Every structure is written in C-alpha cells, then in structure tokens.
Amino acid sequence: xxxxxxxxxxxxxxxxxxxxxxxxxxxxxxxxxxxxxxxxxxxxxxxxxxxxxxxxxxxxxxxxxxxxxxxxxxxxxxxxxxxxxxxxxxxxxxxxxxxxxxxxxxxxxxxxxxxxxxxxxxxxxxxxxxxxxxxxxxxxxxxxxxxxxxxxxxxxxxxxxxxxxxxxxxxxxxxxxxxxxxxxxxxxxxxxxxxxxxxxxxxxxxxxxxxxxxxxxx
Numbered sequence: 001x002x003x004x005x006x007x008x009x010x011x012x013x014x015x016x017x018x019x020x021x022x023x024x025x026x027x028x029x030x031x032x033x034x035x036x037x038x039x040x041x042x043x044x045x046x047x048x049x050x051x052x053x054x055x056x057x058x059x060x061x062x063x064x065x066x067x068x069x070x071x072x073x074x075x076x077x078x079x080x081x082x083x084x085x086x087x088x089x090x091x092x093x094x095x096x097x098x099x100x101x102x103x104x105x106x107x108x109x110x111x112x113x114x115x116x117x118x119x120x121x122x123x124x125x126x127x128x129x130x131x132x133x134x135x136x137x138x139x140x141x142x143x144x145x146x147x148x149x150x151x152x153x154x155x156x157x158x159x160x161x162x163x164x165x166x167x168x169x170x171x172x173x174x175x176x177x178x179x180x181x182x183x184x185x186x187x188x189x190x191x192x193x194x195x196x197x198x199x200x201x202x203x204x205x206x207x208x209x210x211x212x213x214x215x216x217x218x
Contacts, residue, residue, distance in 0.1 A: 111190055112197035116214075124214050125199045129163035131212065132156070136167040137181055145181055149188055153215070157194050162215055165201060170209040182208075189213060 112121045123129065135152040137145045149166065156164050166189070168181040189195045194215050201210035 109186065110197065110199040111186070111195075113195070116197050120214070121197050121199060124163070124197060124212055125202075127202060127205075127212075129212075129214060131163050131165050131205070132161040133159070134165040134167065137185070138167065138169050140181070142180065142184060145184065146188060149185065153192055153194055156215060160217075162217060164213050164215065165205065165210055166198075166213055167206055167210040185211065 110121055110125070112118070133152075133156050135148060137148060140148060145168075152164075152166075166185055168185040170182070186198075189198055189211070196214045196216050198211045198213040200208055201212050205212065
C-alpha cells in the first residue's frame with residue numbers, strides 16, 4: 001500500500017469516527033429531551049392530583065334559569081322617524097288656536113271629538129276608565145310643557161294606554177296668579193289627533209288642576 005493510499009484510509013477512518021461521535025451526541029440530546037418531557041408530564045399529573053385532593057369531588061352546575069333568546073333578532077326601531085313625527089306633532093300645536101268654540105259648554109269646559117258620544121264623556125267624568133299614566137307639568141314653562149305633553153302623548157299611544165291624567169296646576173304660583181298652562185293644555189289637546197275627549201279631573205284626582213284624557217285605541 002502506498003503512502004497516498006494509507007493517507008486516504010486514515011482520513012476515512014477519522015471521518016467515520018467523527019460521524020460516530022456526532023450520532024452519540026444526538027442520541028444524548030434526544031434522551032435528555034425525552035427525560036425533560038417525562039418530568040414535565042409528571043409535574044402536571046402531580047399538580048392535578050394536588051388540585052383534586054384540595055377541592056374533592058366536583059359536580060357540574062345545572063342552570064335552570066337560563067334565558068331563552070329569540071331565534072330571530074327584534075325588528076329595528078325607526079328612531080329618526082319617531083323623532084321626526086314627534087317634532088311635527090310639537091310644531092303643529094299652536095298657542096293661537098281658538099279652542100273655546102270646540103269645548104262643551106259645561107262647567108269644566110270638557111271636550112269630545114266628532115264621533116264621541118256624550119255617554120263616553122260622562123263615563124270619563126265618572127271615573128269608569130282606569131287611569132294608566134300621568135304627566136305632571138308643575139314647574140314647566142310654556143315651551144317645556146308643550147314638548148313634555150307631546151312626548152307623553154306619543155309614549156302613551158305607543159304603550160296602548162287609553163286613559164291618562166294631565167296635571168297642569170291651578171296657576172296659583174304663576175305670575176299674576178293666572179292659570180297659563182290650564183288653557184294652553186286644553187288648546188294643545190284639542191289639536192292632538194290621538195285625543196278623543198277630556199274632562200276636568202274629579203276633586204280626589206286633582207280637580208280643576210288636572211284633566212283626565214281619553215286617547216284613541218290602537
């Protein structure tokens with residue numbers, strides 16, 4: 001064997017030894033990784049056992065009062081349309097409307113629209129209709145009272161209320177002790193399509209300081 005051949009053989013043997021050492025090193029790395037995984041798994045199992053020992057046996061909670069949600073979402077509310085309608089209604093209530101000729105000539109100046117009989121008015125006066133809501137206008141100025149009345153009638157109509165009470169006061173706290181809102185409220189109500197009739201409240205329900213109003217049904 002020549003010197004060159006011996007050199008090639010030695011180089012090959014050296015390379016094989018290096019490869020062997022690399023394989024041994026890789027095997028140790030894999031063994032170490034496997035050991036770490038085993039240790040982590042053992043730690044998790046130990047923690048689980050400690051938790052179970054601490055809390056004992058558990059049972060799933062049964063919820064009997066779970067809300068049942070509708071399968072279809074509710075219809076959207078046309079908020080802007082309601083605002084526009086409310087504004088139109090408010091703007092349509094004039095302070096200059098001549099209401100006297102439309103009021104019945106009784107002591108409390110009651111009102112009934114076309115098609116509403118005197119008997120319906122008398123039932124309202126006797127309190128046959130249950131009052132479902134009330135608006136108290138004490139402390140309101142004219143513009144604020146008009147807006148509040150508009151919103152209240154709209155809300156009452158949306159709720160399907162038929163009979164409501166409007167407290168306008170007797171005007172004893174007003175300038176010159178004049179009942180400003182008393183005549184204004186009557187005028188506004190007469191101009192409101194939802195109002196079928198109204199009478200002065202009975203003494204126990206406000207007397208001359210309030211009106212009982214019958215609204216049109218849905």
